Amino acid sequence: MSDSGDRSGGEAAAQDFAPDPASLAHLELILSGAYPLAGFMTREEADSVTKHGRLPDGSAWPVPVTLPVPDALADAERLTLTDPEGAPLAELRVRERWWSGAEDPQDGDGAPGHRLAGEVRFCQPPVYGALRHLRSSPEQVRGRRELAGDGGIPVLAVVTDRPLHHRELHRIRAAADDTGGGARAEVLVIIDAPLESAGTAPVVLAAEPLLPAPARFVVATLPRAGAGGSAASERRELLRAHVAAAYGATRLLALGDPVPAGDELPVPAVRAPDLAYDTAQAQWRPAGEVEPGAAARLPDEAEVEETLALGRELPAWFTPARVAAELARIRPPRTERGLTVFFTGLSGSGKSTIARGVAEGIRKSGRTLTLLDGDVVRRMLSAGLTFSRADRDMNVRRIGYVASEVARHGGVAVCAPIAPYAATRAEVRAMVEEVGDFFLVHVATPLEVCEERDRKGLYAKARAGEIPEFTGISDPYEEPEDAELVLGTEGRTVGESVAEALDALRAGGWLPTEQDRGAENRDADEPPTPQEA
Known part of the structure; x- marks a missing residue:
């Protein structure tokens, strides 16, 4: 982007920078006038707000409003703050540069790093963002x-x-x-x-x-x-x-x-x-006036989500029909939601074979399916990438992006990369969950079993030093702590592992059960009633 400011006198051009989501939200509230602030806070202002709930001038303010920047921008004099698509929103003239250790996790100030402070000058109205x-x-x-x-x-x-x-x-x-x-x-x-x-x-x-x-x-x-x-x-x-x-x-x-x-x-x-809600009188009343035992128990958020996920109706006494209908629209039953089934495990763990079996079972259930197997993706989607950590992360992100697009349109993506790093798997989960559901399967085959299988001879080459940064040998595999399903494959057939994964997906509501399919078949066989004919 070209600099719109005055460059006379040798002033450095403003660099473009898209703030993180929290800082971007702060910026919009500053520019709209919802905050009584001229810009991002100095260290003194942020510390005062964090410790006392007040700015140094004594006025009450509850949260620090700071701008984290990467190391490369720590010495910037001017920044053009943009939305994620690069459209300029405001110009920041840096008043102070400071380091935040973020020792206090309650300050909402983000991770440790560089902060820039100063007033912001409006550039143009924002256009990015929903609603x-x-x-x-x-x-x-x-x-x-x-x-x-x-x-x-x-x-x-x-x-x-x-x-x-x-x-x-x-x-x-x-x-x-x-x-x-x-x-x-x-x-x-x-x-x-x-x-x-x-x-x-x-x-x-x-x-x-x-x-x-x-x-x-x-x-x-x-x-x-x-x-x-x-x-x-x-x-x-x-x-x-x-x-x-x-x-x-x-x-x-x-x-x-x-x-x-x-x-x-x-x-x-x-x-x-x-x-x-007084069940005896079928109306909402002051809680103190409802007889003990007559007050209906309100479903919590998890119960509401589970009810919607299973395609059931919310109680009419709990929510209006208009609200229930809109909730059902944006949170359809899991059998209609986009889904990513993400298998992770060591090379030779059996994840690709199991993933193919699960994909076939999902396809037979009637759902639209895309299989993104690690080796195939390497040839078709990530050709040219090496096996460095950065490139392996990029490979997994690309798989996650494609899976999220499949999920966005209501399909099911089955993925089977090694995906050794927890942080990258978390990125993919977040990407997918913006548009659908994510189901992580850890194929937990021990390293020694994977080495015994080693039909490609990869482990032997890694042990001999011929393959650098090989997961499980010279590079770590970070076992998932957030897997929805852990499959132990020792002493089990592939069919048994596939069946366990499909059963878990049925139990969660993402695939129709045998009873559901039976009911559908019965409905198709039954003649219509006079009202339906």
Whole structure:
């Protein structure tokens, strides 16, 4: 990209840099006016916020807002900050360079490394990112309220990244009515969605007709808090309060815990009323008024996910039909989701043979299948790559990319590379899980058994020093700690291993069971009812 700044006086040209996702989210909030900040923080400012929840000037602020950069940019004087596609968003004139050790995992400041601080100057409106039409600035949202004549109405803000089920909707309606001034508050729902995808935003939007009018929606991306348990959660809730205040909120409704409180809050936060579904009266009521044993147990997020994964309907008392339908659309049954079955193991472990058998079983189940075997991929997709660590990682990433594209369109990809490094496997998992499901199978054949098989003579050559950086001999194999299935192949036939893997996929809901197929066949054989004919 050409430099748009003034180069007179020998000033160095600005270098392009695409910040990491957290810093990019910070940048958008700075540029939109949702943050009362001019740019990225200095060491003093970040330390003050981390330790005291305040900037050095005494104003309350909950999270450090810093810009990590690679070593190559540590001495930069100017940076053009871009989106992931290279479009310029802002120019940073560096005020301070500093090193963050990130000793405190609660500071949300990322990994140790170089940081650059300074004010940012707007270049052009962002176009990258999902739901861009809903990413209005605080000034735009406040302006629309004024034009609509709603400027004097209290604003109840709800910041959420989760669906609004019946309980949440009842809570919002009750809080909107309870403003203390006799007038119902306008509801402003700020949907905290990822920048690169819609996330659960479509599900939240599905509840719009069920909210009291007037209700408005806006999408923003709040940086994820780092590790740190409750302290990190409290900082995140405080950040939500500051962003809500920027959008004109007069109160913040906390749907979960913790409820932010104290002098740091720019607007008061109110706790949502505790409600329970009374099975005896078939209605939502204040929890204290429901007889013991009559309160329905709410399904947690894992149970909701499992219900959707198995293609079952969510209870009508739990969520509105509109919300349930949108949830089912974005989280279809596992038999309809894109899936990557990723086999990893030492050379000679049997993973390719097992993967081929599993692929055939998946194909027979009726699912669209792509087999990405390690040796075939080496010839067709990764020709020219060496066996250096960098090239082996690139080979696995390429496999992961192709698998993610298969999963994106609802197909099943079966992959069988060695994939010896945990970090690279994690990259592939993250890539695939953006668009589908990931099922890691560790073919855990011991090294000595693999050497005994060694039909290609590779281990013998590696022992003789003829093959450098050979996995298991001169280079490590990092055994997975996150495998969905571990296959021990000693003393077992290939057929038994294939059957165990297919059984695991059926049990997880990714393949139809024998009962499912039997029901489908029975349905096909039965004559239609008069209503169907």
